[in-house]
Amino acid sequence: MATSTEPPTRSVQDQVLAAYDGMWAAMSTAAERSDPTAPELSQHAADFALNKIIRSLRIDSDNGVVTKGQVKTAPTVTELTPPQDPREARVADCGDDGETAKYTRAGVRVPDSSGGRRKIQARLKVVAGRWVVTDFAMLEVGSC
Numbered sequence: 001m002a003t004s005t006e007p008p009t010r011s012v013q014d015q016v017l018a019a020y021d022g023m024w025a026a027m028s029t030a031a032e033r034s035d036p037t038a039p040e041l042s043q044h045a046a047d048f049a050l051n052k053i054i055r056s057l058r059i060d061s062d063n064g065v066v067t068k069g070q071v072k073t074a075p076t077v078t079e080l081t082p083p084q085d086p087r088e089a090r091v092a093d094c095g096d097d098g099e100t101a102k103y104t105r106a107g108v109r110v111p112d113s114s115g116g117r118r119k120i121q122a123r124l125k126v127v128a129g130r131w132v133v134t135d136f137a138m139l140e141v142g143s144c
Helices: 012-031 047-063
Strands: 065-068 076-083 087-094 099-106 117-128 129-138
Touching: 012 047, 012 065, 012 076, 012 087, 012 117, 012 129, 047 065, 099 117
Parallel strands: none
Antiparallel strands: 065 099, 076 087, 087 117, 117 129
16 A cells, blocks of 8 residues: 655645745735735735735835835744644744835836845734734844
8 A cells, every 4th residue: 555755734834834925926916016906915914914015005006116026035934823733823034125126117216125135024823714924024124
């Protein structure tokens, strides 16, 4: 009888990291259009995190700018609670948004709009049966 080396479901840590990475991917896609109504945002973010993203995209849209490039992440799960059946998690990251920048809709780069390596802290929880980012903070460039 053959046995599979693949677990039947992804580990909790893998699910948490997939949700975290999913938020950044959805945010990047929405930022290319400065679209605060992009439906993919609410698939990966909720609560304070979703509000921060929507607010930022709305400001960019109102100012006629879009963001090009993606944040590079290297997250690690630092906490799962409760340990037996985790429903909340914390993630630490040293993200790099140095290859992102804002541009006018006409394609002119907005001065001083690029970033760099910075510490990112995120909270996630299970909402409606799936992991979502509920809050995150990006510290100043050079913080990691």
